[in-house]
Amino acid sequence: MVEILTFRAERLREFSSRVFQHFGVPRHEAELAAEVLSAADLRGIDSHGVARLHTYFDMLELGRINPRPKPSIVRQTASTATVNGDNGLGLVVGPWANELAMEKAAAVGSGWVSVCNTNHYGIAGYYPLKALERDLIGWSMTNSTKLVAPLWGAERMLGTNPIAIAFPGLEEPPIVIDLATPAVAYGKIEIAKRKGQAIPHGWAIDRDGQVTTDPQGMIDGGALLPLGSDREHGGHKGYALGMMVDVLVAVLSGANWGPFTPPFALRQEIPARSVGKGIGHFFGAMQIAGFIDPTEFKRQIDDLIRTFRATKPAPGTNGPLIPGDPERDAERERSTHGIPLVLPVVEDLRDIAKRTGIPLE
Amino acid sequence: MVEILTFRAERLREFSSRVFQHFGVPRHEAELAAEVLSAADLRGIDSHGVARLHTYFDMLELGRINPRPKPSIVRQTASTATVNGDNGLGLVVGPWANELAMEKAAAVGSGWVSVCNTNHYGIAGYYPLKALERDLIGWSMTNSTKLVAPLWGAERMLGTNPIAIAFPGLEEPPIVIDLATPAVAYGKIEIAKRKGQAIPHGWAIDRDGQVTTDPQGMIDGGALLPLGSDREHGGHKGYALGMMVDVLVAVLSGANWGPFTPPFALRQEIPARSVGKGIGHFFGAMQIAGFIDPTEFKRQIDDLIRTFRATKPAPGTNGPLIPGDPERDAERERSTHGIPLVLPVVEDLRDIAKRTGIPLE
Numbered sequence: 001m002v003e004i005l006t007f008r009a010e011r012l013r014e015f016s017s018r019v020f021q022h023f024g025v026p027r028h029e030a031e032l033a034a035e036v037l038s039a040a041d042l043r044g045i046d047s048h049g050v051a052r053l054h055t056y057f058d059m060l061e062l063g064r065i066n067p068r069p070k071p072s073i074v075r076q077t078a079s080t081a082t083v084n085g086d087n088g089l090g091l092v093v094g095p096w097a098n099e100l101a102m103e104k105a106a107a108v109g110s111g112w113v114s115v116c117n118t119n120h121y122g123i124a125g126y127y128p129l130k131a132l133e134r135d136l137i138g139w140s141m142t143n144s145t146k147l148v149a150p151l152w153g154a155e156r157m158l159g160t161n162p163i164a165i166a167f168p169g170l171e172e173p174p175i176v177i178d179l180a181t182p183a184v185a186y187g188k189i190e191i192a193k194r195k196g197q198a199i200p201h202g203w204a205i206d207r208d209g210q211v212t213t214d215p216q217g218m219i220d221g222g223a224l225l226p227l228g229s230d231r232e233h234g235g236h237k238g239y240a241l242g243m244m245v246d247v248l249v250a251v252l253s254g255a256n257w258g259p260f261t262p263p264f265a266l267r268q269e270i271p272a273r274s275v276g277k278g279i280g281h282f283f284g285a286m287q288i289a290g291f292i293d294p295t296e297f298k299r300q301i302d303d304l305i306r307t308f309r310a311t312k313p314a315p316g317t318n319g320p321l322i323p324g325d326p327e328r329d330a331e332r333e334r335s336t337h338g339i340p341l342v343l344p345v346v347e348d349l350r351d352i353a354k355r356t357g358i359p360l361e
Numbered sequence: 362m363v364e365i366l367t368f369r370a371e372r373l374r375e376f377s378s379r380v381f382q383h384f385g386v387p388r389h390e391a392e393l394a395a396e397v398l399s400a401a402d403l404r405g406i407d408s409h410g411v412a413r414l415h416t417y418f419d420m421l422e423l424g425r426i427n428p429r430p431k432p433s434i435v436r437q438t439a440s441t442a443t444v445n446g447d448n449g450l451g452l453v454v455g456p457w458a459n460e461l462a463m464e465k466a467a468a469v470g471s472g473w474v475s476v477c478n479t480n481h482y483g484i485a486g487y488y489p490l491k492a493l494e495r496d497l498i499g500w501s502m503t504n505s506t507k508l509v510a511p512l513w514g515a516e517r518m519l520g521t522n523p524i525a526i527a528f529p530g531l532e533e534p535p536i537v538i539d540l541a542t543p544a545v546a547y548g549k550i551e552i553a554k555r556k557g558q559a560i561p562h563g564w565a566i567d568r569d570g571q572v573t574t575d576p577q578g579m580i581d582g583g584a585l586l587p588l589g590s591d592r593e594h595g596g597h598k599g600y601a602l603g604m605m606v607d608v609l610v611a612v613l614s615g616a617n618w619g620p621f622t623p624p625f626a627l628r629q630e631i632p633a634r635s636v637g638k639g640i641g642h643f644f645g646a647m648q649i650a651g652f653i654d655p656t657e658f659k660r661q662i663d664d665l666i667r668t669f670r671a672t673k674p675a676p677g678t679n680g681p682l683i684p685g686d687p688e689r690d691a692e693r694e695r696s697t698h699g700i701p702l703v704l705p706v707v708e709d710l711r712d713i714a715k716r717t718g719i720p721l722e
C-alpha cells in the first residue's frame with residue numbers, strides 16, 4: 001500500500017518556482033521552469049514533474065547547473081540554428097531554444113534548433129504544445145543518461161531519447177505524440193520492483209545481456225530494450241529511432257551522445273569520456289500555413305481523429321485512443337482534484353522545504 | 362524449394378526504364394524511376410524493386426498513373442512547400458519533390474516538402490541517400506494502402522508508413538535509417554505462408570482482431586500490428602509513429618490518409634471515400650553546415666559508429682549493427698554477383714516482356 005498525498009498544481013508550481021529562485025534563477029525563468037515541471041504533473045507523467053525537483057535542487061546546490069545562463073546562438077541560417085545553453089536548466093534553455101525555432105518558422109516557414117550544453121528539459125511534449133498556440137507543428141527531442149541497450153548489445157548505450165510532435169484539430173483536441181524510444185519507461189521497472197512483481201519478457205536485459213523478468217536484474221547493471229524488444233519484433237527499429245534522436249540532439253549540436261551523456265542524478269556513474277558539452281535537445285517548428293490552409297488542415301485532423309475513434313475495437317477493448325488522450329484525461333482530472341504524490345516524493349519536497357525555508361504546505 | 366534466377370542490376374534497370382518509356386514516360390524520368398527501383402534491388406529490399414514493376418505496368422496500362430506529370434508547387438514559403446504530383450509515378454514525383462527540399466535547404470538552411478496526388482515512390486531510404494551527396498541530412502516518409510491496425514483496433518487503418526533519415530560519416534559509411542512503422546513487413550507474412558510456417562505472436566491479428574500465429578489469418582482480412590505489438594510492449598508508440606507519418610505526408614499535403622489511401626495493386630479494395638488526392642510523401646533536407654562544421658559532424662559520427670560497434674555483444678550475437686549495415690552488405694554483394702529474383706517475379710517480368718516486346722534476357 002503506497003501512501004498518496006494530493007497537492008494543488010498551483011501550490012507545487014509556486015513551490016518549485018521559489019526553490020529555483022532560491023538558487024539565483026531569475027524570477028521569470030524560475031516561473032517558466034516551474035511551469036514545465038507542472039505540465040508533467042498535470043499530464044500524468046509523474047516521473048518528469050516535481051518528483052525530479054530534488055535532483056534539480058542537488059545539481060543547483062552543487063553548482064553543476066548554471067542558475068543564470070546566457071544561451072547563445074553558435075551558428076545559424078534563416079531556418080536553422082545551434083544554441084549553446086550555457087549549462088543552464090533545460091527547463092529554461094529548452095523554452096528559449098523552442099522560441100527561437102518558432103520565430104524562425106514565423107519568418108521563413110520553419111525553424112530547426114539543435115542545443116548543446118544543456119540539462120534535462122522536462123517532458124518532450126511540453127514544447128510542441130507551445131507551438132500549437134501559434135498554429136505551428138512543433139517537434140521536440142532530447143537525449144539523457146544511458147539506460148537502453150542497442151539491439152544485440154549487452155550494455156546501456158542510449159538514453160530514453162523521446163520524440164514529440166503535435167497537430168491541432170479544429171473542434172477536436174490536438175493529436176499530441178510524445179514517446180520514448182525504449183519498449184517501456186524505467187519507472188515501470190521500479191514499480192514492478194516495489195510491488196515484487198516480475199516484468200514481461202521484452203522489457204529488459206540483465207548485466208550479462210540475457211533477457212530478464214526480474215526488475216532487479218535490469219536495475220543492477222542491466223538495460224532497457226529498445227521499442228520492438230527483439231529482432232523478430234522490430235527491436236532494430238526502436239534502436240535506430242533512439243540513435244536518430246541522439247544524432248539530431250547531440251552530434252548536430254556538439255553535445256555528448258550515447259554512453260557519454262552526463263548523468264542527471266548524483267549517484268549515477270560518470271561517463272568514461274566527454275565528447276561534447278552537456279546533453280542535447282532538438283526543436284522544430286513548421287508553419288501549417290506554409291503547406292496548406294490551417295483551417296482545412298484542422299478540419300482534416302478532426303476527420304482523421306473521428307475516423308480512428310470509429311475503428312472496429314479489438315476484443316476486450318474500447319477501441320483505439322488518439323495519441324494525447326491519456327495525458328488530456330489526466331490533466332482534466334488533476335486540474336480539478338490536484339496532483340497525487342507518493343510519500344517518498346513528498347518527503348523529498350519536505351526535505352527541500354526544510355533546507356531552503358520555503359514552505360511546502 | 363524456391364527457384365532463384367540472377368540478373369545483373371544494369372540489365373534490370375535498363376528493362377524497367379524501357380517499360381516506363383513504353384507507356385510514354387520521358388526518357389530521363391524513366392531512367393530516374395528505374396534507378397529508384399534498382400536502389401531497392403541492390404540494397405536487398407526485394408519487395409520494393411522490380412518485384413513491383415508489374416504493378417506499375419498495370420497502373421500505367423489502365424491509365425491510373427499519369428506517365429507525363431507536371432508536378433507543381435501549390436503553396437510555399439522559403440523553407441516549406443506543398444507539391445501536387447499530378448498523379449505521376451512516385452518514382453518520378455518523389456525525386457522532383459526531394460530536389461525541391463534540397464534546393465530550399467541550400468538557400469535557407471532547410472527545406473520541407475509535403476506531396477499530394479502521387480503514387481508509390483520506392484524505398485524511403487533512396488531519398489536521404491541523395492541528400493547525403495550534398496552534405497544534407499535528408500528525411501523521407503510516405504503513406505500507402507492500409508495494412509496496419511492501430512493499437513486496440515481490429516481492422517486495417519494505416520499503411521506501413523516508413524520513416525527514413527541518413528547521416529554521413531567521414532571515414533565510416535553513413536548511418537542510414539529506413540524503417541516501416543509496423544512490427545514486421547507484410548513480406549514476412551507471405552514468406553511464412555509460402556513455407557507453411559506459423560508467425561510469431563505480436564506480428565498480426567486476424568479479421569476478428571485476435572492475435573494470430575497463422576499467416577493466412579492475417580492475409581484474410583486481418584492486419585499487421587504496429588511496432589511494439591501490444592500495449593505492454595509499446596504498441597501505442599508504433600501506432601503513434603504511423604499516424605505521425607500519415608499526418609505529415611497526407612493531411613499536410615491534401616492527400617488521402619489512413620484507411621482512405623488508394624490501393625496500389627489492382628485486386629485491392631477501393632476505399633469507402635476519398636479525403637484528398639492520391640497518396641502522400643514528405644521530404645526534408647537540412648544543411649549540416651547550418652548547425653555545425655560538417656567535418657566535425659562527420660568525425661563525431663565516425664566516433665559514434667565505432668563506439669556502438671564496440672558495444673559488449675548480447676550472448677549469441679556479434680554485437681549491434683549500425684543502421685544501414687545490412688543494406689550496404691547487400692549492395693556490395695549484389696553489385697558484383699547480381700540481383701537474385703524468385704521465379705514468380707521473373708515470370709511477371711517475362712509477362713511484361715511479352716506484352717511490350719521489350720527483351721528481358
